[in-house]
Amino acid sequence: MNELTTIGLKTALNALYWSNAHRLVGPMTEGVGAILMFHHVRRPGAGRFRPNPHLDVTPDFLAAVIRRLRQRDIDIVDLDEAARRLAGGSSGRRFVVLTFDDGYRNNLTEAFPILKAAGAPFTVYVASGLVDRTALPWWDVVGAVVAANERITARFGSRDLDVPARSRREKHAALEAIIQALGDCCEDEQRRIVARIAASHGIDAAALGDELIMDWREVRQLAADPLATIGAHTVGHYALARLDAARARREMSESRARLQEMAGVEARHFAFPYGSPHTADEREFALARELGFATAVTTRRGVLDGAGDRLHALPRISVNGGYQAIRYIDLFLSGVPYALERSVKRLRSFTPVAATVSASIL
Known part of the structure; x- marks a missing residue:
């Protein structure tokens, strides 16, 4: 999740909190x-x-x-x-x-x-x-690689990744890019790629696992x-x-x-x-x-x-x-944020139907 998304989410959650909606609606949404x-x-x-x-x-x-x-x-x-x-x-x-x-x-x-x-x-x-x-906790290994290096190069199947990782913003972007690329690989290949990335970027993955x-x-x-x-x-x-x-x-x-x-x-x-x-x-x-x-x-x-x-x-x-x-x-x-999330999802699922009905009325 990038910083702008996080800021937007926090802004929305803060507005929801200060509206007191969680106190007013909570008894109906908080569950057991x-x-x-x-x-x-x-x-x-x-x-x-x-x-x-x-x-x-x-x-x-x-x-x-x-x-x-x-x-x-x-x-x-x-x-x-x-x-x-x-x-x-x-x-x-x-x-x-x-x-x-x-x-x-x-x-x-x-x-x-x-x-x-x-x-x-x-x-x-x-x-x-x-x-x-x-x-190994591969997500921690990848995080350590990005933290310790100013540029990350890796190969994911037939795809090459070469990203800068100097500033904090670049490091967050590099970490997100690596995790996204790993998500396109099968589970076993993910681990092999992470091991190669760690070895080629100076991170002792086994020692990190021992530590954590x-x-x-x-x-x-x-x-x-x-x-x-x-x-x-x-x-x-x-x-x-x-x-x-x-x-x-x-x-x-x-x-x-x-x-x-x-x-x-x-x-x-x-x-x-x-x-x-x-x-x-x-x-x-x-x-x-x-x-x-x-x-x-x-x-x-x-x-x-x-x-x-x-x-x-x-x-x-x-x-x-x-x-x-x-x-x-x-x-x-x-439970209020989750009730709102479910409502938005239902609304989105109804949108095509609503559009069809609107079109037929017009």
Whole structure:
């Protein structure tokens, strides 16, 4: 997302917040609760360029979110309790689930002390291949390449990419161009290309993975705390919808088996990598259900509506590092932005019909 789009979105969200629409309409749109999604929890690094800033929040902001939930008398519950309430055992109180994707070490070193002090249950979805070091967080690797270089050259199939990366603006554009080009490649080719880009631009991808991702001792340390739930997140963090059904099933089942073997935990809950409609859809939801996961979460935006929610296709609210202000949390928890988004989509779907009707009347 470029800076102009972000500014426009923030302007719209701020206008919505200060209109008090979330207070007036919220009781009709807020649902029974929400699942919040985090990734990195860490302090801002040095330098003007921050790759993938949407994946970062500060420890102070995480603490502020927890305080705000408590101030608003919203229960912070684990996924088992959320599933119980969604299945019809609701206490009538609104609730939030705190989730963290991928298995970053800062979830243990930075987030866990805050969650522990607050007595807040949470879930960390672990991609077992990242912990085994058989897979890499390629998005972090690409971010490190762009941060460390003033020009990026790479080959994507038959296409060559050669982009400047000197200024902050150029670096953001270069990162966006690389990620877009990778999206046109199959999952395995993506990883091979990223490995080549890292090697040719002076980035030790394996060392970066070691630095960023927990090892199995640390996963076990986290899993030992009663506040923690460890969920599965595939082996290699692949977009499951882009794999054949047999391989997608293996990614899901083998990640759970590896968590049992190495951390001694029964992973009852699952998160789809990326989690968008293009990366996880009905086939993947059915696989999660067939494999016996109690819940599965997506990144489809929204609050939890209660009995209508499907436990293997749950929406989440991304706590985006570009929106670290409590007013955005209040706004998102109201469900109003998502209700508006759905209304706009419905309106767009009706547009051809409306145009036809208008033409026939005229």
